[in-house]
Amino acid sequence: MTPIKSPVNTEERAMSPIEDESGTIKSHAKEGMGGLAKGLAIIEAFGPNTTRMTVSDAANLADLSRPAARRCLLTLVEHGYLAHDGKFFTPLPRMLRLGSAYLSTSSLPQIAQPLLASTRDKLQESVSLAVLDEGYAVFIARAEAVRIVSTGVKLGGRLPAYCSATGRVLLAGLPEEQVRAHLESVPMKRLTDRTVANLDGVLKAIRRAAEDGYAISDEEIEIGMSAMAVPVKNSAGQIEAAVSVSVYSGRVNIETLRETFLPALRETAARLQRSL
Known part of the structure; x- marks a missing residue:
């Protein structure tokens, strides 16, 4: 499976645009949440050929460090999207909610x-x-x-x-x-x-x-x-x-x-x- 690249240089918090005296926006820092992007990269790494993964698998497929991959996986477990048996992480039915948002709208x-x-x-x-x-x-x-x-x-x-x-x-x-x-x-x-x-x-x-x-x-x-x-x-x-x-x-x-x-x-x- 092709690794899913996680964005880099992404701000963890939203930045306000900078305006000059006339109120014209001169520049705008890129808005986004790096942690969310990493979690989504791991979610997208699951598929027909990757029905379960270890921390190392997640880090490799989502192009993340092992500590970052582990944090994302455990957060998904905590919120009911993944199950963990001590080694492997596998998707739970709650994961279907993510796709149903598109299908229902x-x-x-x-x-x-x-x-x-x-x-x-x-x-x-x-x-x-x-x-x-x-x-x-x-x-x-x-x-x-x-x-x-x-x-x-x-x-x-x-x-x-x-x-x-x-x-x-x-x-x-x-x-x-x-x-x-x-x-x-x-x-x-x-x-x-x-x-x-x-x-x-x-x-x-x-x-x-x-x-x-x-x-x-x-x-x-x-x-x-x-x-x-x-x-x-x-x-x-x-x-x-x-x-x-x-x-x-x-x-x-x-x-x-x-x-x-x-x-x-x-x-x-x-x-x-x-x-x-």
């Missing part, structure tokens, strides 16, 4: 949910909505198909943009210079033997997603699982989100994704676009 997940549920019922597969956040596709709404074993990530989960169908669709909405700069800044690694994890290959996949209007990830995230995503554009024609479906390769092949699932996803995206 943003209209996009609320508008999308019934549309996703309708598409799920039509396809009998889990359907999701995601947005781009710092190189990850973050899932903000999801209609889960009822199966013994579920597929894909959960609500609030995230996948690397470079190798996921959802991420490639979202990156396709950015200028290529920005996409290239992002890809050059993240460590791309092969999650399976089918993962495209080199700059030229990923750029090619993103360009194809832009041209085709959809992307497919065929067992690049996990062997036996494939996904398809289509863009959701706002009134200005910019890609704001992506609708996706994840399936087991043995149950749904790539041809079926294109012939049956793609029209359904495009219809859902179009209905969502009309609601934005």
Whole structure:
């Protein structure tokens, strides 16, 4: 996981602006709370591949000193966000409140949910909505198909943009210079033997997603699982989100994704676009 940098030279207290005799602001000290920023960096370090961490893990992932990481972790324990067994720190349900603040105030997940549920019922597969956040596709709404074993990530989960169908669709909405700069800044690694994890290959996949209007990830995230995503554009024609479906390769092949699932996803995206 890419280390999340904690801001430096951040004031622990708010500073007042400096004004000259006419009342014009001449300079303004940067406002912020360094301790809060460090705590948030640790919270963001938790994910599907980091479900628990030691003090050393937290210090490394959030780019903090061990004493600072320990103070942040213990504060989160004290306030009910983490549990501590003497060595490992793990998230508690209270952590969900942080994500629910966005989900409960943003209209996009609320508008999308019934549309996703309708598409799920039509396809009998889990359907999701995601947005781009710092190189990850973050899932903000999801209609889960009822199966013994579920597929894909959960609500609030995230996948690397470079190798996921959802991420490639979202990156396709950015200028290529920005996409290239992002890809050059993240460590791309092969999650399976089918993962495209080199700059030229990923750029090619993103360009194809832009041209085709959809992307497919065929067992690049996990062997036996494939996904398809289509863009959701706002009134200005910019890609704001992506609708996706994840399936087991043995149950749904790539041809079926294109012939049956793609029209359904495009219809859902179009209905969502009309609601934005």
